[in-house]
Structures are given as C-alpha cells and as structure tokens.
Amino acid sequence: MNKVLVQTKVKDLNHFNEHFKKAIEPLESSYPEWLFNLKLRALEQFNDIGFPAQDDEDWRFTNISPIEKIHWKIATKQSVQNLPEDILKNVPFLNIKSNRLVFVNGFYIPELSMITEELGFIGNLENFIKGDSDTLKKIYDESGLALNDAFCALNMALSTDGALILIPPNIKLSKPVHIVHISLGSDSSIMSVPQHIISVGRHSNLILFETYSNYSADTTFTNAFTRIIANNGAVVEHIRCQTENQNSYNIATTQSCLGESVQLSLFSIALGGKISRHTIKSRLNGEGIESVFGGIYMASDSQLNDHYLVVEHIKPRCISYEYFNGILSDKARGVFNGRIYVHPNAIKTDAKQTNKNLLLSDDAVINSKPQLEIYADDVKCTHGATVGRLDQNAIFYLRSRGININDARRMLIWAFASEILDHINNQECREKLEKIVADWLSSHFANI
Amino acid sequence: MNNGQIILEIKNLHAGIEGKKILKGLNLTIKAGEVHAIMGPNGSGKSTLSAVLAGKSEYEVIEGEVIYMGKNLLEMAPEERAKEGVFLAFQYPVEIPGVNCAYFLKSALNEVRKYRGLSELDAIEFLNLAKEKMKLLELPEDFLKRSVNEGFSGGEKKKNEIFQMIILEPTLAILDETDSGLDIDALRIVSEGINQMRKPDKAQLVITHYQRLLNYIVPDFVHVLANGQIIKSGGKELALELEEHGYDWLTNGKG
Numbered sequence: 001m002n003k004v005l006v007q008t009k010v011k012d013l014n015h016f017n018e019h020f021k022k023a024i025e026p027l028e029s030s031y032p033e034w035l036f037n038l039k040l041r042a043l044e045q046f047n048d049i050g051f052p053a054q055d056d057e058d059w060r061f062t063n064i065s066p067i068e069k070i071h072w073k074i075a076t077k078q079s080v081q082n083l084p085e086d087i088l089k090n091v092p093f094l095n096i097k098s099n100r101l102v103f104v105n106g107f108y109i110p111e112l113s114m115i116t117e118e119l120g121f122i123g124n125l126e127n128f129i130k131g132d133s134d135t136l137k138k139i140y141d142e143s144g145l146a147l148n149d150a151f152c153a154l155n156m157a158l159s160t161d162g163a164l165i166l167i168p169p170n171i172k173l174s175k176p177v178h179i180v181h182i183s184l185g186s187d188s189s190i191m192s193v194p195q196h197i198i199s200v201g202r203h204s205n206l207i208l209f210e211t212y213s214n215y216s217a218d219t220t221f222t223n224a225f226t227r228i229i230a231n232n233g234a235v236v237e238h239i240r241c242q243t244e245n246q247n248s249y250n251i252a253t254t255q256s257c258l259g260e261s262v263q264l265s266l267f268s269i270a271l272g273g274k275i276s277r278h279t280i281k282s283r284l285n286g287e288g289i290e291s292v293f294g295g296i297y298m299a300s301d302s303q304l305n306d307h308y309l310v311v312e313h314i315k316p317r318c319i320s321y322e323y324f325n326g327i328l329s330d331k332a333r334g335v336f337n338g339r340i341y342v343h344p345n346a347i348k349t350d351a352k353q354t355n356k357n358l359l360l361s362d363d364a365v366i367n368s369k370p371q372l373e374i375y376a377d378d379v380k381c382t383h384g385a386t387v388g389r390l391d392q393n394a395i396f397y398l399r400s401r402g403i404n405i406n407d408a409r410r411m412l413i414w415a416f417a418s419e420i421l422d423h424i425n426n427q428e429c430r431e432k433l434e435k436i437v438a439d440w441l442s443s444h445f446a447n448i
Numbered sequence: 449m450n451n452g453q454i455i456l457e458i459k460n461l462h463a464g465i466e467g468k469k470i471l472k473g474l475n476l477t478i479k480a481g482e483v484h485a486i487m488g489p490n491g492s493g494k495s496t497l498s499a500v501l502a503g504k505s506e507y508e509v510i511e512g513e514v515i516y517m518g519k520n521l522l523e524m525a526p527e528e529r530a531k532e533g534v535f536l537a538f539q540y541p542v543e544i545p546g547v548n549c550a551y552f553l554k555s556a557l558n559e560v561r562k563y564r565g566l567s568e569l570d571a572i573e574f575l576n577l578a579k580e581k582m583k584l585l586e587l588p589e590d591f592l593k594r595s596v597n598e599g600f601s602g603g604e605k606k607k608n609e610i611f612q613m614i615i616l617e618p619t620l621a622i623l624d625e626t627d628s629g630l631d632i633d634a635l636r637i638v639s640e641g642i643n644q645m646r647k648p649d650k651a652q653l654v655i656t657h658y659q660r661l662l663n664y665i666v667p668d669f670v671h672v673l674a675n676g677q678i679i680k681s682g683g684k685e686l687a688l689e690l691e692e693h694g695y696d697w698l699t700n701g702k703g
Contacts, residue, residue, distance in 0.1 A: 397542040397596075400502050401556035401612060402530035402563070411555070415546025415595075 017047060023074050023158055032133040038140075042156035045147050052150055061335040061367040062277055062306045067249050072191035072221055074158055075105035079186055088112065090213040091180050092241050092436055096428045098178040098209065101163045105184055106192035106222075108161050112180075117173055121166040125195065128164050135166075139199050143227045144257050144283065151251045151279075155225035159195035162225075165208070169201035169231070176207035176426065183248060185218020196226040202259075203233040207426055210240040213272070214248055221249040228256040230264060232286060237265045239429055243436070244272035246303060253279040260286030260315075267424055268295040269433060270305050271440050277306035277335075282320070284311065284346075289318040296325055296420045296437065299332035299364075300444040306335035313346035313376075322353040325420050327413060328364035329445055338383070339371040346376045353383040358390065358416050360445065413441055453480045455620050455651045456521075461512035462676075463500045469510065470496040472676035478620070478651045485654045485662055487687060488673035489695040494655045495539065497673070498624040501653075502536040503529050516620065530556070531563035533619030537609035537626050543597040549608070550592035553578065553615055560616055581614050585641050602629035610641040621645060622653045627661035639664030659691040674699045 020043060028036055051068050052059040083104060088094060099122050102112035108124035115122050128136055147153040163179045181194055200206045212222060222244070230236050244250050250273045258264055268278050280293060297305040311320045326334040340351045357366040370383040390412050398408035417437050424430040454477060461474040470493045478484050488494050499507045501514065503526035514521040516534060524532065544552070558568040569577065578592060585607045597605050606626055613621050623642065627635055642665050646652065654665055662670070662684065670686040671678045672695070680686065680698055690697070 391542075391544075393542045394544045396502075396504060396526060397538070397544065398547075398552070398556075399526040400530055400536055400538075401552075401616065402527050402559040403552075403556055404527050404559070405525070407555070407559075408527075411547055411552075412544070415544065419546050 017043075019074070020046075020154075020158060027160065030130060032129070032137075034137055035129060035133065039157050042147055042153045046150055046153040046157060049148070049150050049153065058308065058337070061333070062275070062304060064251070064275060066275060067221060067251070070189050070219070070221070073188040075107070075190045075192045077107055079184065079190060080104045080107045080109065083109065083184070084215065087182060087184070087215055088180070090215065090243070091182065092211050092213065092243055093178060093209050093429060093432055096176065096178070096209075096432060098176045099173070100178045100180060102180045102182070103162065103194050104182045105190055106159065106161055106181075106194040116175070117177075119171050120168045120201075121164060122177055123164055124161055125164045125197065126161040139166075139197060139229065142199070142257070143197070143229050143255065145227070146255065146281070149253060149279065151223050152225055152253050155193045155195055155223050155253075159193040159225065162195035162197070164196075165198040165206070167200045167204045167206055170203050171201065172205040173207070176209055176429070178209040178211070181210075181212045181222065181224065182215055183212070183218075183220035183222055183244065184215045185220050189219050189221065191221040191223065194222070194224050196224070198227070199229040200231060200234040200236055202231045205235045206237075207429075208236065208238045209429065210238065212240075212242040212244055212250055212252075214245040217245050217247055219247045220244070222252070224250070224252040226252070226254045228254065230256065230258045230262045232259040233261045234259070235263045237425055239267045239269070239424065239426070239433075240278070241269045241433065241436070242272050242276060242278070244276070246272065246274055246301060248273050250276040252277070253281070256282045258282065258284050258286060258289050258291065261288045262286065262291075264289070264291040265423070265425060266291070266293050267420070268307065269436070270295070270297045270307070271436070273303065273305065275304045277308065279308040281310045282312065283314060284318040284320065285314045287315045287317050289315075291318070291320045292423060293320065293322045294324070294420045294423045296327075296417050297334055298327045298417070298437070298440060298444070299334060300329045302331045304333045304335070306337075308335075308337045310339045310341065311351070313340070313342045313349040313351060316346055317348045318346065319350045320352075322355075323420055323423060324355045325416055326355070326357040326366060327360065327417060328357065328366060329360035331361075331363045333364070334366045336366070336368045336385070337371070338369070339373065340381060340383070342372075342374040342376050342379055342381065344375045347378045349376060349379040349381065351379070351381045355385040356416070357385075357387045358413065359387060360390070360413070410441060410445070413445065414438060417441070454478070455480055455517060456653070457515040459513050459515070461500070461514065462510040463496060463507055463512075464510065465496065465507050470676055471500070473512070474673075474677055476671065476678065478653060480651055481648045482669065483646060483652045483654065483665065483667045484669045484671065485656060485667035485687065486671050486673050486678075487656055487659070487690060489699070490657070492673045493676045494657075494673055495624065498536055498539075498622050498655055501534065501622055502526060527559070530616070531560050535613050535616055535618030535621045537606075537613060537621065537623045539625040539628065541597045541605045541609055543595070543600075545595050545598050547596050548593055549596055550575070550578065552596050553612060556612070557615055578615065581611060584614070584644070585611050586637055587611060603631065603634035606630055606638055607634065607641075610638050614641055614645060617645075619649070620651050620653065622655065624655045625657065626654070627656060627658065635661070635664060659687045662687045672698055
C-alpha cells in the first residue's frame with residue numbers, strides 16, 4: 001500500500017513542479033542573484049520533502065491531501081486587474097484607523113492601501129526587491145530563515161510580493177499597521193503566496209493586524225509566510241485574524257525572532273477555512289523577553305483547524321505564556337500542538353501553556369498535544385490541556401435566574417472565547433474581535 | 449395579592465435521584481407574607497426539595513404535585529419558574545468564569561422584567577439599581593466586574609445569592625442552607641438582606657440544618673423534615689426545642 005502512495009505523490013509533485021518552475025524562471029532577469037538562488041533552493045527543498053503526509057509527526061492529525069488533489073493555479077497579477085468595487089467588504093478591522101496595506105491574491109494594491117506613517121518603510125516587497133536588495137538580504141539573514149517546512153519552502157520559492165515593514169529604532173507609531181489579505185477566486189482554483197517581512201527596531205512599538213478573508217465563496221488556497229524580527233527592547237502586539245470562507249484552505253507560518261527585553265503579544269484568531277493551519281515559531285533569542293501567545297479557534301460543520309506552536313527559549317530569564325482555547329461543533333476537528341523547547345543556557349525560564357477545548361457535539365474532535373523539552377536547570381515550565389463540554393451546573397444556575405437555555409449556553413461559550421480576548425491590549429481591536437466572535441457564534445452555533 | 453393567598457402548595461411529593469427515592473410524601477402549604485423554615489438532619493431530603501422546586505433535571509418526581517400561584521410548577525422549565533417569581537439561593541453557588549456579575553444579573557433581570565411586562569433597564573439604570581443594593585450587602589466596588597462567583601469567599605458567594613434575590617424580587621424565595629460557611633458578621637448582613645424581602649405579598653422558605661440562622665430570620669412556621677417527610681410542624685419555638693434536644697428527640701420517637 002505504501003508503494004502506491006509514494007508513486008501517487010511523486011506523480012502529483014511532478015505536475016506541481018513543472019508549473020512552479022515555470023513561475024520562477026522569468027524572475028531570473030529582474031531579481032538579485034542571491035534571492036533568485038534562494039528561490040531555486042527553496043523549490044528544490046520543497047521537491048525533496050514534498051507535501052507533508054500524516055506519517056510526519058508534525059502533521060499527524062491534519063490530512064492535507066484535499067489540498068494536494070486540487071490543481072492550483074498560482075495567482076498572477078492579471079487576477080487582480082479590475083477588482084470589484086466592494087472588494088474590501090469581508091475584511092475585518094477596517095474601521096480601526098491604521099496604516100493599511102492591501103493585498104489581493106498576494107499582490108499589493110496601492111489604490112486600496114493607505115499609509116500615513118512617514119518614518120521607516122511601510123510598503124510592499126516587490127519594488128523593494130528590485131531596489132534596495134542589500135537591506136533586504138540583511139533582514140533575510142537576521143530572520144534565521146528556516147525552510148524545513150514544505151509550505152514555507154513553497155512560499156519562499158513562489159512568492160513575489162507581500163508586506164514589508166521596517167520600523168527604525170525608538171519609534172512609536174501613532175496607528176497600527178494592518179496587512180489585509182483578500183483571496184479572490186476565479187474559474188480555476190487560485191493559490192496565493194503572500195510573504196510578509198516585519199522588522200521592528202530597538203525600543204520601537206508596533207501594533208500589527210494581519211487579516212485573511214475571501215471576497216466570495218470560491219475555493220482558494222492561501223499559503224502565507226510572515227517573518228517578524230523584533231530587536232532589543234521592541235514592543236510588538238500582533239493580531240492575526242483568519243475569517244476565510246468554508247471552502248478555502250489557509251496554511252500559514254509566522255516566524256518570529258526576538259531580541260533582548262522584547263515584549264511580544266501574538267494572537268491568532270482562526271474562524272474560517274475548510275482546512276486551516278497556523279504554524280507559530282518563535283525564537284526567544286535575548287535575555288528578559290516577555291512573550292504571550294494567545295489563540296482562539298472555532299470550527300463547525302467539517303472544518304479542520306490546526307495550530308502548531310514552537311517556542312524556543314534560548315537565553316536566560318525569558319517568559320512565554322501560551323493560551324489557546326478551541327470551540328468545536330458538528331463534525332469539526334481541532335488540532336493543537338504546542339512545544340516549548342528550553343535550551344541549556346535558558347535558566348530561569350518561565351513558560352506556561354494552556355490549551356482548553358470545548359466540544360459542543362458528539363462528533364467534534366480535538367487532538368491536543370502539549371510538549372515540553374527542557375535542557376536547562378532552574379526553570380519553571382507548566383502545561384495543561386483540557387477537553388470538556390458545557391458545564392451543566394453553570395447552565396442550570398443561569399437558567400434558575402431566568403436566562404433561557406440557549407442564551408445560557410451562548411453566554412458560557414462566549415465566556416470561554418473571551419477569556420483569550422481579555423489578554424489583548426489594543427482596546428479597539430479587542431472590541432472588534434468580541435463582535436466578530438459573537439457574530440460567528442450566533443451564525444454557526446445557532447442550533448446548539 | 450393579599451396576605452393569606454396561597455403561594456406554594458406541595459401535595460404528597462415523592463421524588464428522588466438516580467433511582468433512589470428521597471422525598472416520600474411531603475406536604476407543605478405556604479401563604480403570602482409567611483416565612484417557613486424547614487429543618488432536618490443530613491440526608492433527610494432538604495436539598496432534594498430545593499432542587500425539585502428549582503427544576504434541576506437530574507431529580508425525578510415520582511408522585512404528587514407542586515402548585516405555585518395556581519400553576520403546575522413541575523411542568524415549567526427552570527427559567528420559566530424564575531420568571532414566574534421562584535428564586536433559589538443555592539447552597540453551593542456555581543462559579544462561572546468569564547461571565548461578569550453585571551452582565552449576568554442585567555440579563556437575568558431584563559428577562560424577568562420582560563416576562564412581567566416591564567420595560568428593560570439600560571446599562572445605567574441597572575448600574576444605579578445594583579450599586580444601591582450592593583451597599584446593603586456591603587459588597588466591594590469591583591464586585592460587578594468580577595466573574596460570577598469565581599474566586600469568591602464563602603461569604604461573598606452567599607451575599608451574591610442574596611444580592612441577586614433583592615434585585616430580582618421573587619415572590620417565593622427558597623434559601624438553601626444560606627447560613628453555611630458564614631461568619632457572624634456576614635450572617636448578620638445576609639439576614640438583613642433576607643429580612644428586607646419579607647413583604648406581605650411574598651413568601652420565604654428557609655432550609656437549614658441549624659437553628660442559628662433562625663435567630664436572625666424569625667420564621668412564622670417551623671417544619672421538621674426526616675426521612676423524606678415532614679414529621680412535625682410548629683411555631684418558631686420548635687426550632688429552639690430542636691436545638692436543645694437534637695433531631696433524635698423526634699426521629700427516635702418515630703422508630
């Protein structure tokens with residue numbers, strides 16, 4: 001049986017490879033040599049490892065064969081000509097004042113973007129590649145680019161555009177930066193490969209929103225790759241909100257590399273997608289870092305939502321707290337992998353991880369896998385995962401005060417989700433998310 | 449409603465849980481303006497009675513009926529009973545993380561008000577009402593922002609029950625072991641709250657193991673519950689006799 005599987009896989013990859021190679025070749029003339037070579041290497045890497053199968057421990061619970069089976073067409077600039085007027089209609093956080101970078105199918109749309117910040121650089125990657133390639137190379141080197149993941153390798157090989165945000169030292173931006181990504185389908189199945197790079201200078205502050213949504217109900221595939229470099233003393237709050245339609249596929253990686261005394265809050269709110277996965281990898285590469293990773297995943301019908309976290313404590317005296325809550329109904333599946341890795345030097349590490357899950361139906365499934373790997377002495381590390389149903393005693397208590405059974409249930413589900421939102425500092429964003437989550441609850445869990 | 453109108457009538461109530469019969473033919477009539485106390489040893493059926501009256505679904509009624517204000521109480525959902533004016537102050541109030549007291553109680557109050565044909569209170573009207581009542585129970589300022597019962601001390605939990613009762617203004621309040629876990633100051637405050645709700649058109653059913661609470665909430669009638677039945681009824685002096693002689697005094701006699 002294995003043999004057959006392997007053959008199928010190679011055949012599929014051949015199909016992809018031809019297509020992918022053709023997409024890269026024209027870049028040779030306009031790209032700096034180092035970057036073009038990097039792309040070739042990334043494609044080679046992807047060819048070597050291929051799409052992950054479920055015998056890969058990191059993908060054990062997430063079967064991505066539905067993605068493999070579709071003959072995706074890499075999005076082109078033509079696909080974003082003549083955009084519909086209401087292209088932004090499903091984008092979250094739009095009415096929060098921000099520096100807004102809009103991407104459709106991975107391509108920057110200057111007409112829809114609004115940048116008021118004059119310090120540093122807030123723009124897109126494509127033009128920068130052709131311009132200041134040295135600066136870009138330096139950032140690539142600093143970010144400790146890891147391509148051992150198939151989707152990251154694929155993104156690296158194929159992507160030609162995305163957000164580039166460079167904040168100089170000692171700056172506090174007056175407004176958040178919002179990276180908007182919209183997938184716009186067409187006759188064929190479109191794959192978008194946005195790549196975002198964010199570098200925050202020493203002691204600077206950045207609030208970053210990253211949102212993923214669809215314009216319509218078309219089937220799309222977004223393979224996004226975001227890298228954040230936070231230099232010593234930087235304060236970053238990053239809120240990612242994925243509300244794509246239930247026919248779409250969203251596989252994303254956020255890598256962050258943090259310097260001394262950085263404060264990072266990173267939130268992942270995942271409500272959409274037929275299959276979605278968010279890989280979060282963070283390297284705590286300086287002393288005294290305080291980091292919080294929070295997430296909510298809510299899935300109904302046959303959605304699959306996967307969060308995969310790796311937090312590496314490399315230097316002493318760093319804090320990382322992880323809070324992920326999942327709510328699953330119908331036949332939905334949730335996956336949570338959380339690994340905390342404490343290197344031998346990372347003494348006085350304070351790491352805490354909780355993953356709580358609420359199952360609202362008999363058929364909903366959660367696979368939760370906390371992992372601690374500790375190679376240092378004198379550390380404080382805890383983890384805990386829970387799976388449960390709504391507390392019947394709490395429902396009775398609410399009903400005994402006159403609250404209807406469905407309202408009582410919704411109140412408890414809402415409380416479960418809002419526990420995570422309470423950790424978000426940016427008030428406007430938190431309030432928006434409260435509404436997004438509440439709306440999602442009433443439209444998807446209406447009959448519970 | 450006048451003094452003397454029947455609020456609750458329990459007739460030959462047999463009920464239990466998980467196939468075990470606990471109440472075995474309980475009869476009780478409560479009229480408007482009255483305060484009744486039910487006393488009894490552990491395992492006599494006190495908690496079962498309060499759970500059945502509040503509508504806890506694990507409890508099964510085998511026989512008998514409960515008429516509340518002329519309606520069949522046992523047919524109503526728990527929320528309907530609350531809206532009709534039945535309130536249970538829980539012996540063990542449930543902690544509800546993430547739902548704050550203000551949001552919870554405002555939702556409950558407005559459900560009840562809607563049902564009674566009154567206008568809903570907006571956030572400010574509710575806050576004014578809540579703050580005024582909080583003073584009575586000496587509740588801390590941040591109380592409304594805290595999650596319902598989460599991390600509350602025993603005294604705070606019981607105060608919260610009485611606070612809810614005062615806000616919701618039930619016709620029939622059932623107070624299940626409200627004195628348990630209270631120190632003497634909290635007991636005084638809680639009792640004052642309960643006594644404030646003693647009105648000609650309302651009734652209270654106080655369920656307690658000890659006589660102590662009845663020094664503060666003086667009942668019109670005392671009933672002794674043992675082995676699922678009321679075996680003796682009397683005036684407030686019955687509680688004192690029980691305190692002196694213990695429950696054995698009555699239960700032994702029955703053999």
